[in-house]
Amino acid sequence: MEIKVSNDVKNLAVDVLAINMFEGEKTSQELANTYAIDRDGFKGKLGETYLLQTYGQIPAQKILVTGCGKRDEFGENEARIAVYKSVKKMQQMFAKTAAFDFDCGFDYGKSGAIGAMLADYAFDKYKSKKAAGLDEITFANVLEESVKAGIGFGKAMKFARDLANEPAAYATPSKLAEIAQNIEGVTTEVYNKDEIERMGMGAYLAVSKGSVEPPRFIHMKYTGKNVKKKIAIIGKGICFDSGGLDLKPPSSMLTMRDDMSGAACVLGVMNALKEFNPDVEVHGIIAACENMPGCGAYKPGDILTAKNGKTIEVDNTDAEGRLTLADALVYACELGVDEVIDIATLTGACMVALGTAAAGIMGNDEDMIHRIIETGKNSGEKFWQLPLYKEYFDSLKSDIADMKNTGSRNGGASAAGVFLQEFVKDVKWAHIDIAGTAFLDKPEKEFIKGATGSGVRTLLSYILNS
Numbered sequence: 001m002e003i004k005v006s007n008d009v010k011n012l013a014v015d016v017l018a019i020n021m022f023e024g025e026k027t028s029q030e031l032a033n034t035y036a037i038d039r040d041g042f043k044g045k046l047g048e049t050y051l052l053q054t055y056g057q058i059p060a061q062k063i064l065v066t067g068c069g070k071r072d073e074f075g076e077n078e079a080r081i082a083v084y085k086s087v088k089k090m091q092q093m094f095a096k097t098a099a100f101d102f103d104c105g106f107d108y109g110k111s112g113a114i115g116a117m118l119a120d121y122a123f124d125k126y127k128s129k130k131a132a133g134l135d136e137i138t139f140a141n142v143l144e145e146s147v148k149a150g151i152g153f154g155k156a157m158k159f160a161r162d163l164a165n166e167p168a169a170y171a172t173p174s175k176l177a178e179i180a181q182n183i184e185g186v187t188t189e190v191y192n193k194d195e196i197e198r199m200g201m202g203a204y205l206a207v208s209k210g211s212v213e214p215p216r217f218i219h220m221k222y223t224g225k226n227v228k229k230k231i232a233i234i235g236k237g238i239c240f241d242s243g244g245l246d247l248k249p250p251s252s253m254l255t256m257r258d259d260m261s262g263a264a265c266v267l268g269v270m271n272a273l274k275e276f277n278p279d280v281e282v283h284g285i286i287a288a289c290e291n292m293p294g295c296g297a298y299k300p301g302d303i304l305t306a307k308n309g310k311t312i313e314v315d316n317t318d319a320e321g322r323l324t325l326a327d328a329l330v331y332a333c334e335l336g337v338d339e340v341i342d343i344a345t346l347t348g349a350c351m352v353a354l355g356t357a358a359a360g361i362m363g364n365d366e367d368m369i370h371r372i373i374e375t376g377k378n379s380g381e382k383f384w385q386l387p388l389y390k391e392y393f394d395s396l397k398s399d400i401a402d403m404k405n406t407g408s409r410n411g412g413a414s415a416a417g418v419f420l421q422e423f424v425k426d427v428k429w430a431h432i433d434i435a436g437t438a439f440l441d442k443p444e445k446e447f448i449k450g451a452t453g454s455g456v457r458t459l460l461s462y463i464l465n466s
């Protein structure tokens, strides 16, 4: 699908011309006013559409009146949803060319392009019959550069979603490393098992031991021209989470190829940086491995030593993400960055607490957490802060090591958070739990079933605004 900009879309002979309609107001097309509003009483609620044949009265074959809700409630998020809904409608009627002639009082180019690309998304690589889509969309009343920015965001999300949707047999730790090495505009270092061992990453290494797929520690670095800030983003990269010896039941294991959604997010963001050239230094870090119950697997009762020397008693091999993140956090803190953000499909508890509506966020710096939450609001992603009270550490106390990797089931998202905090030193840190938002088992909002690219929009915006 090609996205273009033109200010003369009224004369384009497209299959569909989409126009906006605010509740209680007329539209820019007389035809639409006569039939949609006056005759049929179309209200123009956000996301609702009304289709009209033009029979040669204007160059476009059809007009799609796109409900945009109330004018004073219409912003970037609403624009994205409105465009998404109309493009979905256009696909249903097998349209190939479309134009958007929205007149909504602001430049909706970025949100429009993102909405269109989200609507165009399909994971049909393994399908003989590919999904039907539009060939071309032209936006009017927008700046070329805002559409370009939207395309950059759309591509980053697609990149992350494709990777997280891929079967684990494809998206292995080595494959993630290969992908990272092929990203332009960043330098990438990949460490193998022996090097991981030499770096003292005993917690991460233990998780990888039950799999025949070797672990890969991935460190990407982007350097802007006038570096104003240094940020490290760490993505949980468990390419498949079987639970290990504490094996998951089949129903819980079914989607566990998505347990590298944090890593996919980091790769999508790192891949997008070259298109925006922000004045920031960004480190993208992934401790990739599988969590499998093979002969070499780590066992409940094992005691692991992380890179910072702290010891961990393995209470449950299914709490593997925090073990890999522990070593990645210590590594990131040693880089001398200003801020570290980790993003992870970390706990079922976070999914129970917040569902698919919001990701959990916690950390050691209220201002940073607040800025991420605000960036999310403007990007269309919700984050809800969970506490890191020291009481949560009580259940992680061990008789034989510095801590256990799991404790009480209650407050599980925060317990994982305080565990991670043990590996954070002298840096502003935020932890984002996307267990509920990364992967959908049915279509929701602007997403089809499967991977959503959770965190991509927010982290990319956050970096660009830094």
Ligand code: BES
Binding pocket: 241, 243, 259, 316, 318, 319, 320, 321, 345, 346, 347, 348, 349, 351, 406, 407, 412, 435, 436
């Ligand atoms: N990858 C899972 C968390 C998860 C669950 C993500 C559901 C997405 C959907 C994580 O590694 C895990 O297994 N966590 C356990 C921790 C428990 C053993 C303390 C959990 O949440 O059950």
Ligand code: MN
Binding pocket: 241, 243, 291, 317, 318, 319, 320, 321
């Ligand atoms: Mn697990």
Ligand code: ZN
Binding pocket: 238, 241, 259, 318, 320, 321, 345, 346
């Ligand atoms: Zn996991």
